[in-house]
Amino acid sequence: MTVGATDEFRASFFEECEELLEAMHDGFGVMIDGNDDAETIHVIFRAVHSIKGGAGAFGLDALVSFAHHFETALDRVRSGLLEATDPLLDLCQRCGDHLSDLVTSARTGSDMGASDGKALTEQLDEIIGQQTPASGEDDDTDDFEPLTLDVGCLGPLPVSGSPGDATSNTGFRIDFAPEPELFTSGNEPAHLFRALDRLGTADVRANLDEVPVLSRLDPTASSINWTIGLTTDTSEDVVQDVFDFVSDCARLTISPFEREARDERALPIKGNVPDSSATHDASDADRLRQDKPPAGEPSATTPVPKGAPPPQTIRVDFERVDKLINLVGELVIKEAMLSQAVGTLDLATGDDVLQEIEGLKQLAGEIQEGVMAIRAQPVKPLFQRMARTIRDASTTTGKRVRLIMKGEGAEVDKTVLERLVDPLNHMVRNAVDHGLESVEDRLAAGKPAEGTLTLSAAHRSGRVIIEISDDGGGIDRKKVRQIAEERGLVSLSASLTPPEIDALLFMPGFSLKDEVSELSGRGVGLDVVRSEISSLGGRLAISSELGKGTVFSISLPLTLAVLEGMVVEVAGQTMVVPITAIQETLHSSATLIHTIGSGSRVLSIRDRLVPLADLGAMFGFRGAPTDLENHVLLVIETETGRRCALVVDRLQDQRQVVIKSLETNYAPVPGAAAATILGDGRIALIVDPEGIAGGIAPAPSSLTSSAPSDHAEREFYDAS
Amino acid sequence: MTQVDAPEKPSRPADALSTEVVAFRVAGQDFCFDIMSVREIRGWTETTTLPHAQSYVKGVINLRGSVVPVVDLADRLGFGPTEPSARHVIIITVVAGQTIGLLADVVSDILAVPDSAMHSVPEMVSDQVKAFISGVVLVDDRMIRRLDLHRVLPSDGQHAA
DSSP states (O other): OHHHHHHHHHHHHHHHHHHHHHHHHHHHHHHHTTOHHHHHHHHHHHHHHHHHHHHTTTHHHHHHHHHHHHHHHHHHHHSHHHHHHHHHHHHHHHHHHHHHHHHHHHHHTTOOOOOHHHHHHHHHHHHHHHTTGGGGOOGGOOOHHHHHHHHHTOOOOOOOOOGGGGGEEEEEEEEEEOOHHHHHTOHHHHHHHHHHHHHEEEEEEEEEETTOGGGGGGSSSSSOOEEEEEOSSOOHHHHHTTTTTGGGEEEOOOOOOOOSSSOOOOOOOOOOOOTTTSSSHHHHHHHHHHHHHOOOOOOOSSSSOOSSSOOOEEEEEEEHHHHHHHHEEEEEHHHHHHHHHTTTTOOOOOOOHHHHHHHHHHHHHHHHHHHHHHHHSSSSHHEEEHHHHHHHHHHHHOOOEEEEEOOOEEEEEEEHHHHHHHHHHHHHHHIIIIOOOOOHHHHHHOSSSSSEEEEEEEETEEEEEEEEEOOOOOOHHHHHHHHHTTTTSSOOOOOHHHHHHGGGSSSTTSSOOSOSSSSOSSOOOOHHHHHHHHHOOOOOEEEEOOOOOOOEEEEEOOSSSSSEEEEETTTTTTEEGGGGGGGEEEEEGGEEEEEETTTEEOOOOOOTTEEEEEEHTTSSSSSSSSOOOTTTEEEOOTTOEEEEEESSEEEEEEEEEEOOOOOSOOOOOOTTEEEOTTTTTOOEEEEEEHHHHHHHOSSSGTTTTOOOOOOHHHHHHHHH | OOOOOOOOOOOOOOOOTTTEEEEEEEEEOOOOOOOOGEEEEOOOOOOOTTTTTTTTTEEEEEEEEEEEEEEEHHTTTOOOOOOOTTTTTEEEEETTTTEEEEEESEEEEEEEGGGGGEEEEOOOOOOOGGGGGEEEEETTTTEEEEHHHHHSSSSSSTOOO
């Protein structure tokens, strides 16, 4: 095996680990919600087991050793020896976190402190140890020793499980012939047989007919195959699942038992057996699938309905997708340029060329959409990372937190997701530390001791809204105001609306906690979170009710590559205003404009005064027009609630534009969020509504003198 | 591309210790830099003005889908702004990972300059150009100034007025 190939396998192992860890965390989530069936714990066990197997193949000893302890504990749970109590689930989740850490450290080659792992291993061993003396009393099924399987290669396997305890009424004949790949990928038939035995009673027989004499033995070939008689009342799907990981490296047939094929231990069929004894075939299996009672697992409750099989996926290098996206962007621009060129030809309506161009346009649009969709990823893994942060935070603070996730299937651009990790981490930590009250305070307020944190994601008009809400004490606006006054951030006389007070939380350096706690107050404030989110084209809003809780809501574009924009003309320059910010467009002649002081103008619209911002003057393209006749006003509102009316010369078009970074080759431009390429190949700037509105109407206005506003805003304030 | 004049005479054979440079003219003076920094040379195209940029930043152009700023070298070097015409050229360079267009009057030569021919900058106390050049080379009777591309960049702190 070449080094390159090893690296490749390694990389694919780690990718697989990500999926397995996700499945494991999913499983824990289901178990905590109490919706689990027997399959859930199997899934978790298999995930840990597979990670262990792969880690063994790559000599990742620390990972193998921890996974082994973890697996042993899980095995006890799945065989019903251990009850999945809350504390145990909690421990398992922490072990899952640690397993993730170990995987990460193995992947990056970084060293991590062993203390965590040691403590967890001890706890696991304690739990495993606790029930060991009791195991003697358990029935044979549970006392399944791997040793028995080793001798299974040499002859018929002793059947484990006593006939007396079995209540199953059917079974399967499984022919299992592994290919050599099964062994090279670190799988072990014995584990599969053990898993089968958990489903009921497995009679494993090895067929040694094909084993050659020693002199002709090829040790890398696989010459043993097995026939398993499985007495069980689980469905074929479940049996099939056991072989999930090996199905592509083994020949496998699973056929429902035919009565006459059953051995002499065949059990009396329990209950109301229909007259199917004669035609005991596939239809029987179907019937079992449909109306079988849940298998006799200890924790079995309502079976989770089995959805459609997961869609097939391929793994693609992110760079390739990026390149494709850039190329498609080019294609769309070229198409627009072509359309424009054809437009100047003055062809008759209905001309073939026009029709073909229209077809091309549609095609290009669809390709673009399709390519964009490749980068879209569900927010679920992100939420799961947050679950971990919350667990850590709840340990540190001693608060009890329950996490509810909603809409985790909503998809967002992968880049957006990655860059959301830090801001979200900060916000959930904040929610636990500041948002939720202590257990005593909660009880005193008549709330359940356990706080609830809800993470939700939803698509709304071309954006994704992610909300972090807690049922804590809410924002104490009096206290916020008081702190702001103490620090001179706000004058004593200023009258502030509740949203304006909430906005104070985003001020740089503002901290509600008097003392710096271990969790937060380490210099990263909500102001940083907000600027990170706004660099993603997202907006952060906050709403709170005293005593009821707080909701932080992040509104994000689905992708960083495309934006729906209004193309406008200002002083001969073409610019794009994001549609999401635009509230309405007005003709300046028909509206009421007042002048305040020297040159500051406001628009009076439905009893509100909205400051005017002339884009041409702000960008330095021209002086502010004295006469606003024949100009167009775009009333914009930013996510932070700032409003202003942009003065532009003309509206051109509304369309999707490809976002191009100005920073790649230049630098951030105040007031411009990015650039785009127009149909004629020229570049247009995309206006940043937040920057513009922030420049004219810093909210609340009483803060401007002492508040260190960000760079772009100051620029604009000076310029205007 | 038509602006690239054919070298008047074949370049000297590139020995092991020579650098190939692109020579061009800005405000009547000759400049050059390493040809490895040059991506392509284009005719002048209208730029999109960047608000609040330094005067020497002419704006941005679309280079096959990338947004590329154009620096007016004459203005940057203190000769005063160029009124660009169709006869001017934009030399597309990659410096420090950024793609930048440099506006010049004309590209004159591609030369192999022996490292031994490269002189350090003479003391030119009052010359503003000195801040941007890292050496001079004498080719025939011309003096060609080697431009320090990193200093020409619209760097952080300078672009924001």
